[in-house]
Amino acid sequence: MAIQTSLPPFPDNVPTHPLLVIDYNLLLAGDEEEIAQLWKAATALGFWYLKNHGVDEDVNQMFDMGAETMALPFDEKMKFEQGDDGVSFGYKAPGANATDETGSLDTVEFINVSQDDALAWPRQAHREYPSTVNARMEHTIAPFIRKSAEVNRVIMDILNAKLGFPEGTLAELHRLDEYSGSEARCIKNPPRPGGISEEKAALGAHTDFGSLTFLNNRLGGLQVMVPGTVKWQYIKPLPGHAVCNLGDAMYIFSGGILKSNMHRVVPPPGAQGHFERWSLAFFTRPGESVVLRALEEKSSIVAEAVASADDTTLFHSNSTSKEWFARRIKNQRTKNQKASCCSL
Ligand SMILES: O=C(O)CCC(=O)C(=O)O
Numbered sequence: 636m637a638i639q640t641s642l643p644p645f646p647d648n649v650p651t652h653p654l655l656v657i658d659y660n661l662l663l664a665g666d667e668e669e670i671a672q673l674w675k676a677a678t679a680l681g682f683w684y685l686k687n688h689g690v691d692e693d694v695n696q697m698f699d700m701g702a703e704t705m706a707l708p709f710d711e712k713m714k715f716e717q718g719d720d721g722v723s724f725g726y727k728a729p730g731a732n733a734t735d736e737t738g739s740l741d742t743v744e745f746i747n748v749s750q751d752d753a754l755a756w757p758r759q760a761h762r763e764y765p766s767t768v769n770a771r772m773e774h775t776i777a778p779f780i781r782k783s784a785e786v787n788r789v790i791m792d793i794l795n796a797k798l799g800f801p802e803g804t805l806a807e808l809h810r811l812d813e814y815s816g817s818e819a820r821c822i823k824n825p826p827r828p829g830g831i832s833e834e835k836a837a838l839g840a841h842t843d844f845g846s847l848t849f850l851n852n853r854l855g856g857l858q859v860m861v862p863g864t865v866k867w868q869y870i871k872p873l874p875g876h877a878v879c880n881l882g883d884a885m886y887i888f889s890g891g892i893l894k895s896n897m898h899r900v901v902p903p904p905g906a907q908g909h910f911e912r913w914s915l916a917f918f919t920r921p922g923e924s925v926v927l928r929a930l931e932e933k934s935s936i937v938a939e940a941v942a943s944a945d946d947t948t949l950f951h952s953n954s955t956s957k958e959w960f961a962r963r964i965k966n967q968r969t970k971n972q973k974a975s976c977c978s979l
Pocket residue numbers: 820822838843850852856857898899900914915916
């Protein structure tokens with residue numbers, strides 16, 4: 636059941652994209668240089684490594700929860716499938732989502748547990764989960780969600796100040812006591828027999844829908860497309876470092892100052908490709924009633940960014956967070972595929 640502990644290293648002949656390393660302890664201490672580094676990462680690529688976040692032990696237990704869940708019989712997992720109607724919480728079977736516009740199927744399976752369900756447990760906020768999830772809701776999932784939500788809140792408060800918003804503006808849009816699409820996700824990607832083709836993504840190119848993602852992985856496979864380039868580049872997993880990235884909601888709230896960058900998952904490179912790839916994410920997403928639009932009236936910096944943008948359609952969307960996520964999740968499903976899979 637346990638996930639392999641001795642894994643081959645990330646090959647050193649594969650080009651990677653270096654990310655800035657941000658020290659969470661220094662952020663907590665209000666270190667100005669570290670805050671400046673975070674701002675640089677958030678406004679350039681929207682991705683960075685985070686060390687000293689203190690969530691590693693919870694992450695390991697979440698991987699055990701994921702392994703226990705994926706080991707259930709397929710029919711049992713399918714009782715909790717997320718379905719085709721724009722609900723993200725629950726189990727997602729391999730092949731349920733498309734990875735490109737030609738309809739290639741994804742190979743990842745995952746279990747998504749809602750923040751609201753974990754915090755309300757044993758009451759149900761949104762839905763039921765497999766027994767393996769229920770068994771770990773109180774001692775594994777809720778603590779992981781609380782801690783990662785707190786890490787994301789600390790980061791968000793810093794970005795809030797840098798954007799010139801009144802104190803607590805972004806926090807108010809991500810209250811723990813309003814229902815939201817925030818969720819923990821454990822992903823399993825099987826090794827691909829017959830070799831590795833980078834061209835067939837395991838998880839298609841996308842930007843994250845929400846505000847801030849706290850991601851942990853052990854094997855390579857995550858890639859980013861750096862703006863202004865046309866080549867996908869690997870992000871190398873570093874022990875003890877999470878990868879954080881901003882999602883579309885933060886891009887919109889900030890009038891495009893904060894970046895939500897394209898990424899995808901391909902089979903791990905080199906010898907790592909023979910192993911199952913597991914990853915674990917926590918997604919902070921805005922409360923269901925929050926309207927996704929640039930907060931121009933709250934900050935002159937954001938107002939200026941919107942005023943100088945070429946296309947402001949996204950900044951004036953009248954979608955609530957709830958509508959926005961339902962549409963994005965629905966559009967990914969193989970069954971709902973029309974012309975495009977990955978566009979906003
Ligand atoms: O598995 C990974 O490394 C990334 C997963 C991801 O991008 C997602 O679930 O949104």
